[in-house]
Amino acid sequence: MTAAPVDPTATPAWERLTALEDGFAPDLRAWFADDPERPGRLTFPAADLLVDLSKSLVDDEVLAALLALADEVGVAERRDAMLRGERINVTEDRAVLHTALRRPAGAALEVDGHDVVADVHEVLQRVYAFADQVRDGTWTGATGERIRSVVNIGIGGSDLGPVMAYEALAPYRQDGLECRFLSNIDPTDAATTLAGLDPAATLFIVSSKTFGTLETLTNARLCRQWLLDGLGHEAGSDAAVDAVAKHFVAVSTALDKVAEFGIDPANAFGFWDWVGGRYSLDSAIGTSLAIAVGPERFAELLAGFHAMDEHFRTAEPARNVPLLMGLLNVWYTNFLGAETHAVLPYSQLLHRFPAYLQQLTMESNGKGVRWDGSPATTETGEVFWGEPGTNGQHAFYQLIHQGTRLVPADFIAFANPAYPLTDDHDGHRTDVHELFLANFLAQTRALAFGRTAEEVRAEGTDEAVVPARVFTGNRPTASIMAPALTPSVLGQLVALYEHITFVQGVVWGIDSFDQWGVELGKQLAKEVGPALSGDADALAEQDGSTRALIAYYQEHRRR
Known part of the structure; x- marks a missing residue:
């Protein structure tokens, strides 16, 4: 059992932040005008990411107090305990070692007498070998046909991560090999996912650590029956047994249940109890992704995760991006009254990223008790949500710009598009990606600096309409950019938000790694x-x- 959490509200830093909150009147226009160095001082590299926090609602005093808070509640100490494999998931008495999933081979880490990094790479090599067999046609279905479709059956972390990454890395997929994802127990999901597939050329990956998840096992049985019906086999026949063995593999550690279902335990890829579901994309749960993009690209994804882990582990607090962003979220939530947090990727490929972050952040920090069982002493958690730009601009940005609620927003963009296109019209050639990024830049500028009544009047606006066209500004944003959305960069983005979530959890004193709230229902x-x-x-x-x-x-x- 780890030590009781520090009550953040009893620290000198919290007292200081409370005093700073009283009468806090952010003025980003003035701050930028009076301090030309602000953008440079509050923009930081983190692996391949460039993170601009200059449009955040903090001044030097607030930032110093937030860093002091991190020190006083022991964020660095708990981070290091996590990385050492201590059992910081106290309600389940488990280590929290998703970071071990992306450590390079040879980086030994012993936990409970086992070198967990060696264990990880043993499974990875099996996943990679299997992925290569599917990709090169060595692995065939029961009729000898090459696999052309892979259906990942899972829910929660066994679905959200793989489908998000599959969509994000579309340019890296192998031609002629499609992945689909089945999660919902609503029979509509199974019916529409299987529609149009050829049973003889379809492989199913059943992803369930315990092989007992109601939704996953129900859908797996539906898919098994669909397969046998499509191949014309009677359940229980030798042909049916062979078909299931050829068309189903598992990501699970419950080998007895895997075998009972009809899957050869040799075709089951395991992971460990120190991997939470929402932190499992980079484990064998990512097998469908490894098949889609190939082992080399999957390894690049893992390297990206690890690069952000190293930044979080080694960067000094004042330049540690996950630490700073987590502390900013605490400031917005506990002192400025924000209840939600928007994530706005200016990349259609990241259209599932906000949904992925919903589980990561809200399942992790949606808790009302601290890790010692005592009631939380602060508001905890944020409602994460979002959609890609520019779609969101024509939907909900109105509330972010001119509504009465404070909605901190993270904007994500890339210098190079996955699909560069030009628009030729009226004798002009427009780089569509530059048009896209112009919107990305304009939105954060508008949110930060707004438009005054005087500026609106200067445009010749009718006086009766002036109030409706005023933008107050001082709406906080973070801008995250990278050269391109590569597998490595995707890993860095996911790890960034994992560590942001961790920082907030430590400040609030909660166990970010259990999820008892999903059990009662x-x-x-x-x-x-x-x-x-x-x-x-x-x-x-x-x-x-x-x-x-x-x-x-x-x-x-x-x-």
């Missing part, structure tokens, strides 16, 4: 299920609202 679903099917005793156990909803369902369900 799953437990109750097992109790409600029989009531839906007509079990009178189970129905009687439900509350009045649930009984009424079940009655409505039974009345309207067509069989």
